[in-house]
Amino acid sequence: MVMKTCTIRLKLPEDSKNAILVKNLYLSCDPYMRSRMRKSEENYVEPFTPGSPITGGGVARVLDSGHPNFKKGDLVWGRTGWEEYSVITKPESVFKIQNTDVPLSYYTGILGMPGMTAYVGFYEICSPKQGDYVFISAASGAVGQLVGQFAKLLGCYVVGSAGTKEKVDLLKNKFGFDEAFNYKEEKDLEAALKRYFPSGIDIYFENVGGKMLDAVLVNMRLNGRIAVCGMISQYNLEQPEGVHNLFCLITKRVHMEGFLVFDYYHLYPKFLEMILPRIKEGKITYVEDVVEGLESAPAALIGLFSGRNVGKQVVVVARE
């Protein structure tokens, strides 16, 4: 990734009907962006175009609009460019921000794509019920921290794994998880899970894949559910690790399901209705890892894959 500087005119060209020109305020670093760095049939989002600014989630202010639904001054969140100013040619794909009495950066996280991911992954895929034993990997991340809090609100027993002591402390003391552990300090992940779930796991919210998934499979409970949200431990490998314990899907009658948040955005208004009051009442909290300046963005994105970030990774481009 390289930074480039050039001069632009802060005005939409005459012929750019339906486009909007925005000033980018916050950018989101998300694990799925890694897959856009390779050409593959497996891509569910198109690959980045070499030589062009990369794109990703962000929060932006509309400076000029050729689209009837947007006017100068509007705030939006959705796909924008990693640059100070962007022209969004299909603004139908971004959301207008209506609620501004919360931190605007939240629309890259709890109120944006990761928040919706946690919401649909937990409520739509996991069939959760009170008393369920819930395990979440990468649990202090943008999605995990919310899944755990949703599960606690429902009355589940919740355990999370993370990669540093600081994150483990966050899980237990800030997000209210019942237990948490540092997977890097566990020689035997199967035994670690057995320790926290002596009678097994009802729900596994899968964010990491590989060895952790193998360890979870043998610890699943009868009729367990696995929501496959991501497999971040695998994204930088030449070949994904092999998972050996899938036979447990049969013996435990496990339902395992992959999902993509893009299929569920029709639920966004319902999601906001649920989450906004809970944020305001302090019943749900959110931790962000904020770096300043577009020049900090490449390292912040790369840091996701070694777990450098603590909480949702946000880049501030401008505070207006």
Add this chain to the structure above:
Amino acid sequence: MVMKTCTIRLKLPEDSKNAILVKNLYLSCDPYMRSRMRKSEENYVEPFTPGSPITGGGVARVLDSGHPNFKKGDLVWGRTGWEEYSVITKPESVFKIQNTDVPLSYYTGILGMPGMTAYVGFYEICSPKQGDYVFISAASGAVGQLVGQFAKLLGCYVVGSAGTKEKVDLLKNKFGFDEAFNYKEEKDLEAALKRYFPSGIDIYFENVGGKMLDAVLVNMRLNGRIAVCGMISQYNLEQPEGVHNLFCLITKRVHMEGFLVFDYYHLYPKFLEMILPRIKEGKITYVEDVVEGLESAPAALIGLFSGRNVGKQVVVVARE
């Protein structure tokens, strides 16, 4: 496995209340029996007791009964011993045979556990609909041949894999599959599946696991379903093979679910109502691989794991 001969009295002991004494007619060789030959937490059926006759599915005639629901002369199917005569101490677990105008051996297969497995696996787990692209591995086996016929009756496009030319011919010419291939002759299973499913697989009925599952995963279609019924290619391995392509569960939003037929026996009457007329009308056919005599049983069971059998493996103990 060894054969032993001893003399018994063909009468229930006085104190064996609720038990029945049966003469075994047909025994069933089933892949799940392999797992009963090792001690493991993963067993969903208890392991065999070394030194005692092994047990499994079978068809038997009641010779003596201490149970009010059974009388001398009744025919039953269910768990019995690999011996000429057995005492079944909990006959609540066996089914009384009401329909005898079909081959009795069918109650080890199409009308017994494998038939129910195909039925619940396909209709309860796969959410099938007309026009779906369906792939079945080990497709000429006791379960696979039925899943394919159910799928054809519903109007699906059906392809099966098997391990010999003879079985491939059966799939195409006897069971009415649209296509079939010999997986042993394919160097690249991914490419083979791509050839038969250029636009992908909606439903995979998983009987083999390992490399085949990996090849299927990359060929799944959006919102595909995988019913995990068995993984016979893995049962004789020290450690199961690794499956590398699980990330496809996310990109294709795949629902993968393991199941055990034991959870669904309440549907047996409904199943009989569906299948009996179709057998009689010739709309569903069933191929058995029949060996004669209890002494042939060990080799028949072991043969399952190298694909020696063509169709459902049955052992005739006595034709009465």
